Amino acid sequence: MGQVSALLDINQQTLRRWDDEGGKLKSHRSSTTSHRYYYIEDIEDFLSQNFKYLLDISNRWAFNSDTFEIPPRLYCSDRAIFKARLSKLEAAFIRENPSDDSYSLITSIVGEIGNNSFDHNLGKWPDLPGIVFGYSLSEKKIVLADRGQGILATLSRVREELKEDKQAIRVAFTEIVSGRAPENRGNGLKYVRKIAEDNANIKIFFQSGQATVNIRSKTEHLNIGQVDSSIRGCFAIIEY
Amino acid sequence: MHLYLKKFGKTLTSREDGREAFAAIQPSLGDDKGSDKMELNFEGVNTFTPSWGDEFLTPFLKKYGDRLILLNIKNPSVIATIKMLEKIHTISFNKK
Numbered sequence: 001m002g003q004v005s006a007l008l009d010i011n012q013q014t015l016r017r018w019d020d021e022g023g024k025l026k027s028h029r030s031s032t033t034s035h036r037y038y039y040i041e042d043i044e045d046f047l048s049q050n051f052k053y054l055l056d057i058s059n060r061w062a063f064n065s066d067t068f069e070i071p072p073r074l075y076c077s078d079r080a081i082f083k084a085r086l087s088k089l090e091a092a093f094i095r096e097n098p099s100d101d102s103y104s105l106i107t108s109i110v111g112e113i114g115n116n117s118f119d120h121n122l123g124k125w126p127d128l129p130g131i132v133f134g135y136s137l138s139e140k141k142i143v144l145a146d147r148g149q150g151i152l153a154t155l156s157r158v159r160e161e162l163k164e165d166k167q168a169i170r171v172a173f174t175e176i177v178s179g180r181a182p183e184n185r186g187n188g189l190k191y192v193r194k195i196a197e198d199n200a201n202i203k204i205f206f207q208s209g210q211a212t213v214n215i216r217s218k219t220e221h222l223n224i225g226q227v228d229s230s231i232r233g234c235f236a237i238i239e240y
Numbered sequence: 241m242h243l244y245l246k247k248f249g250k251t252l253t254s255r256e257d258g259r260e261a262f263a264a265i266q267p268s269l270g271d272d273k274g275s276d277k278m279e280l281n282f283e284g285v286n287t288f289t290p291s292w293g294d295e296f297l298t299p300f301l302k303k304y305g306d307r308l309i310l311l312n313i314k315n316p317s318v319i320a321t322i323k324m325l326e327k328i329h330t331i332s333f334n335k336k
Contacts, residue, residue, distance in 0.1 A: 079254060087251050090286055104317035107287040111253030115291055119255055176328050191290045191324045198320075 001027070001036045004043065007069075008053055009060070024050070044073040051136040055143055055237070058132045062145035062235050067128060077130040079118045085133055086111055092137055105195050105202070106142075106240050112188035113144050113206075113236050121148035126232065140240050146233040151208040165209030166224055173206075173213060173222055193222070203239040207231055241269070241276065245296075246284035253287060258295030269303075278304045279336075283312040290324045297325060301333065309334045 004025075005012045018024040019036060025046045027036035047054040054074075061070050076082035086107060093103030110133075117131045128147050135142040148154075152168035162168045172189045189206075196204045196215040204215040210230045214223045245252065248261040269278075278300060282288070300308050310333050313319055326332055 079256065083251070083254065083257075086253065086287075090251055094286070101286075101315055104287045104315050105320065107251065108253065108289045108317040108321065111251075111287065111289050112291060115254040115256075115289075119291075187290055187294070187324070187328050190328075191320070194324065195320060 001038075004038045007043070007057070007071075009056060010053070040071055044071045047071065047074070047134060048136055049138060051139045051141045051143075054134045054136060055141075058134060058143045058145050059235070061132050062147060062233060063229060063231050070132060074132050074134045075130060076114070076133050079115070082114050082118070082131060082133060086114065089135060089142075096137070102199075105199060106238065109192045109195050109202075109204075109238065110142060110144065112192055113234075113238075116188045117144070117146035117148055117234060120154045121146065121233075124149055142238040142240075144234075144236045144238075145231075148233040150231070150233050151211075165211035165230075166226060169206070169208055169211040169213055170222060170224055172208075173215075201240055205237040207235045208233070242279045242281060244281045244283065250284060250286040252285060252292040252296075253289045255291040255295050258292035261292075262296045262299055272303060275307075276304075277307050277309060279309045279311055281311040282315065282318045285315055285318060288315065288318045288321045290321050290328070293321045293325050294328070297322075297333070298329065301329075301331060306334060309336055311336050 001012055001015055005015055019027045027038050029036050090107045114131055132145045151172050152165050155168045155171055156162045173193045193215055196202045197217055200217040206213045210226050212225045212227055313335050322333055
């Protein structure tokens, strides 16, 4: 129970109450007086049904310099795992509503954000490779995070004049990078922005360094802000 | 030549996979006589992205120019991706 309490950042009293009430998260124990144990699958199911806690654990993984073990279903250590889980998300969308293909816009922007992390950090991950990718189908929210180098470090290699996170995030979401530039890539986030701007049901939050951007439909100017808590890599929340 | 993109999968998202797909199909394209049409059919593709598309469609466009024709542009992510590639490269694909 102590491990689960630390992992989810929920106090043990709350976990006991949830267990005794047969609610949010059930433990496994041989008798009412023996220790409470949790299966990792139950914790993963709990997170997929409670985005608030999923977001919190993803946040701690992405923003802390320390490493801690994250439930395996959330962690994509390489691109092949991410690809498989993205296909699984797509299959879940199709199962939910077989006649509606608008899900493809969601899976395509998730694909662009997730693959961006792998493309831009290949061989350059500062500590942990890979990304966290989790979602709650019932709450229609998705989180993606990496502990890579972030937008400023990546873009300043081809755009030396960039010195601040806010400048870099603006370039990433607004400027078309020519195919003749040293890096033949860098247009994925422009696509992400376009999809969110053109579809009223899609909202995106993105952070890299101290810079944040919120994208909503029909907004003519990017809403770029600055926050105190810095992330070295990238952090994205998609609502749809 | 008529090629179905679903042969490469229904979820076409990463640059790496797009590059591999183009490398895999290249040997079967043969010598271009300068008059052959190349039709790329998107039927059955569930998810498509600019990253995959840029690695696959852009080289096809360079090779075939106006003789490249895109078919079954119906899926929302296919439509949005093609528009984005046209904007990035200031080009226009022939579509049916």
